[in-house]
Amino acid sequence: MSGYPRVLFKNRRPGETLFLDDYLAAGGYAGLRKALKTMTPAEVTATVKAAGLRGRGGAGFVTGLKWSFFPADQPGEKYLVCNGDEMEPGTYKDRQLLLADPHQLIEGMLIAAYALQAPVGYIFLRYAYEDCARNVERALGEARRAGFLGTNILGSGFSCELHLHRSAGRYILGEETALLNGLEGRRPNPRSKPPFPAQKGLFGKPTTVNNVETLANVPHIIVHGADWYQGLALTEKGAGTKLFGLSGHLNHTPCVELPLGVPLGEIISDHGGGVWQGRNFKACLPGGASTPFLTRAHWDLPMDFDTLAAAHSRLGTACVTVFDEGTCMVAATLNLNRFFQRESCGWCTPCRDGLAMVSWLLEKIESGRGTPDDIPMLQDQLRNISGRSFCALAEGAMGPVEALLRLFMDEVEDHVKKGRCPFN
Amino acid sequence: MSQILPQEQIDAWKERVTGHAHPMELVVDVLRAIQAHHGWVPDAGVELAAEILGTTPLRVEEIATFYDKIYRRPVGRRVIHVCDSICCWSRGAEEVVGFLRERLGIGFGETSADGCFTLLPSCCLGACGEAPAMMIGLTTHGNLTPARILAILAAESGEAAP
Numbered sequence: 001m002s003g004y005p006r007v008l009f010k011n012r013r014p015g016e017t018l019f020l021d022d023y024l025a026a027g028g029y030a031g032l033r034k035a036l037k038t039m040t041p042a043e044v045t046a047t048v049k050a051a052g053l054r055g056r057g058g059a060g061f062v063t064g065l066k067w068s069f070f071p072a073d074q075p076g077e078k079y080l081v082c083n084g085d086e087m088e089p090g091t092y093k094d095r096q097l098l099l100a101d102p103h104q105l106i107e108g109m110l111i112a113a114y115a116l117q118a119p120v121g122y123i124f125l126r127y128a129y130e131d132c133a134r135n136v137e138r139a140l141g142e143a144r145r146a147g148f149l150g151t152n153i154l155g156s157g158f159s160c161e162l163h164l165h166r167s168a169g170r171y172i173l174g175e176e177t178a179l180l181n182g183l184e185g186r187r188p189n190p191r192s193k194p195p196f197p198a199q200k201g202l203f204g205k206p207t208t209v210n211n212v213e214t215l216a217n218v219p220h221i222i223v224h225g226a227d228w229y230q231g232l233a234l235t236e237k238g239a240g241t242k243l244f245g246l247s248g249h250l251n252h253t254p255c256v257e258l259p260l261g262v263p264l265g266e267i268i269s270d271h272g273g274g275v276w277q278g279r280n281f282k283a284c285l286p287g288g289a290s291t292p293f294l295t296r297a298h299w300d301l302p303m304d305f306d307t308l309a310a311a312h313s314r315l316g317t318a319c320v321t322v323f324d325e326g327t328c329m330v331a332a333t334l335n336l337n338r339f340f341q342r343e344s345c346g347w348c349t350p351c352r353d354g355l356a357m358v359s360w361l362l363e364k365i366e367s368g369r370g371t372p373d374d375i376p377m378l379q380d381q382l383r384n385i386s387g388r389s390f391c392a393l394a395e396g397a398m399g400p401v402e403a404l405l406r407l408f409m410d411e412v413e414d415h416v417k418k419g420r421c422p423f424n
Numbered sequence: 425m426s427q428i429l430p431q432e433q434i435d436a437w438k439e440r441v442t443g444h445a446h447p448m449e450l451v452v453d454v455l456r457a458i459q460a461h462h463g464w465v466p467d468a469g470v471e472l473a474a475e476i477l478g479t480t481p482l483r484v485e486e487i488a489t490f491y492d493k494i495y496r497r498p499v500g501r502r503v504i505h506v507c508d509s510i511c512c513w514s515r516g517a518e519e520v521v522g523f524l525r526e527r528l529g530i531g532f533g534e535t536s537a538d539g540c541f542t543l544l545p546s547c548c549l550g551a552c553g554e555a556p557a558m559m560i561g562l563t564t565h566g567n568l569t570p571a572r573i574l575a576i577l578a579a580e581s582g583e584a585a586p
Contacts, residue, residue, distance in 0.1 A: 087547060089510045089552070090548070090552050091550070092553060094550075129550065130563075131564075165449075166453065168455070170490065170491055184448060185447075185449050185450070185451040186487075187487060187490050203446060245553060246553065247552035247553055247555060248515070255553055289509070319552065321552070323514065339510070342547065345490075
C-alpha cells in the first residue's frame with residue numbers, strides 16, 4: 001500500500017462499522033470539543049476557509065467561502081443540510097464513509113452547524129443507502145445519549161438537532177435546490193437561483209448544503225489546523241486528501257483515500273491493479289458520469305480541481321471509471337446520456353427534449369444508421385444545451401458528449417463511414 | 425394486504441403530524457410506510473397519505489409520481505432494480521439483464537407469472553466497485569454472476585412465498 005496518510009479512512013476496517021466507543025477511543029469528538037470550548041463560530045469558518053477545503057460533492061466550491069456567505073448572526077430558523085444523495089454513476093465514496101465511520105459525519109455536521117449557528121440539520125440519504133441510514137440512525141442515538149447532540153452540547157450553550165431523511169430515488173435530488181424541495185415534501189424540481197439557499201433555502205430560511213465527505217473533513221481540520229490540512233495535498237494549491245472510488249475495466253475496484261494531486265496513472269496502476277485482462281488503458285471518467293473523458297495523454301496528470309479544469313475536465317467526485325482499449329466510446333457516451341435523459345426532471349426544454357435528441361443521434365450512429373449530417377447535428381445539440389438549461393443536470397450530461405466529439409471524433413466518423421460499430 | 429395501512433400505524437402517523445412544524449416533510453416517509461405494508465401505493469394510498477398529512481391528494485400525487493422507488497402500479501412481492509449505469513454496463517450489466525429476463529420470463533416493467541418478481545431498470549446504485557449490481561427490496565447485491573443471481577433469486581423467492 002501507499003505510504004500516504006489516511007484521514008477520513010483512518011478508522012476504516014473491512015466489513016466493520018465504527019460506533020461511539022471505538023470512535024471516542026480513536027480521538028473522536030475532539031474536534032467538536034475544541035470548536036465549542038475554544039473557538040468562536042467565525043473562527044471555525046475562518047479556519048475551514050484557510051484550510052482550502054473544497055466541496056467533495058462534485059462542484060468543488062470552497063467550503064469556508066460558502067459558509068462565509070451564510071448569515072450566521074441572523075436570529076431565527078437556519079438550517080444545515082448534508083447532501084447524501086450520491087447518485088452520479090461511478091460515485092460510491094460517501095457510502096463507504098458511512099459504512100465505515102458514521103460518527104465522523106455527525107461530528108463534522110455539529111461543528112458546521114456551530115459555525116453557521118444553525119440549530120437544526122438534516123442528513124438527506126438516497127433510497128439505496130439503507131445500510132448507511134441504519135448506521136446514521138444508530139450513531140445519532142449514541143451521540144444524543146452521550147451529550148454531543150441536543151440541548152446545550154457539552155455545556156457550551158449551543159444546541160443542535162440532526163434529523164435523518166430517507167429519500168425514494170431520482171438523481172435530480174442531488175441538485176441542492178431540488179433536494180430542498182424534496183425535504184420540504186414538494187415535487188423535487190430544482191429552484192431558480194437567486195435567491196441562493198444561503199438567503200432562502202429550506203422552508204424559506206437560510207440554508208447551507210454540504211456533501212457527506214466535505215463535512216467529514218471538518219473535524220480533522222479543526223483538530224489539526226489549516227496548515228496541516230493544506231500540506232496533505234501533493235499539489236501546491238490543493239488541500240487535503242480525497243476518496244477515490246475506482247470502477248470499470250480495472251483488476252481491482254476499491255475506494256481508496258489518497259492525497260489530492262496524485263497522478264491519474266498512479267491511481268490506475270497502484271490501486272486499480274492496472275487495466276483488466278491484460279488490456280491497455282483507453283479513457284476514463286475522472287469523477288463521475290458528468291466529467292469529460294481523460295485519455296492516455298493525461299496519465300501523469302495530478303488529480304486535483306485546478307489541474308483537471310486545465311485539462312478540459314473536472315475532478316467531480318473523483319470516482320474514476322476506466323475504459324479499456326476494446327470500449328466503443330460512442331456506446332459508452334450513449335449509456336451515459338441515457339442515464340441523464342431518464343433522470344431529467346423534465347422541467348426545462350433543453351434537458352427534457354435535448355437529451356432525448358442526443359440519445360437518438362448517438363443510437364443512430366452506434367447502430368450504423370448514422371449519416372454524415374448527424375455529426376454536425378450532435379454538435380448543434382451540444383451548443384444549444386450547454387449553458388441553456390435550468391440547472392446543472394443537462395450541463396453535466398454534455399460533459400462526456402463534448403469530450404467524445406473533441407477526443408474521439410475519428411471513432412464517431414468511423415461508425416458513420418463503415419455503417420456499423422467498429423468494435424462489434 | 426387488504427388494508428392499505430393498519431389503523432395503529434395511521435394513528436401513529438397522525439400523532440406525528442400533529443404539532444409538526446412542517447408535516448409535508450413526512451410525505452415520502454408516509455408513502456414508503458404504505459408501500460412497505462401494501463406492496464405499492466394505490467389511489468386509495470395517495471388519498472390516505474393526504475388525509476394523514478392534512479393536504480390534498482393532488483399534492484401527494486405530484487410527489488408519488490416523481491420518485492422511481494414509489495410504485496404507483498401493482499408490483500410483485502419483490503422488486504428487482506438492475507443497475508444499467510456506466511460502471512455496471514462496463515462489467516456486464518447487459519448480460520445480467522438478459523439472464524434475468526430469460527430466467528424470470530419477463531421484460532422490464534413486468535411481473536413474473538408467480539407474482540414474485542417485478543423487473544425494473546435502475547440508475548447507479550452506488551455499488552460501482554462491485555459491479556454489476558442489482559437491488560432487491562432494500563438490499564444491494566454486487567459482483568453478480570449467473571450462479572450468484574440464481575442463488576439470490578432462490579433465497580428471495582423462498583422468503584417471499586405468499
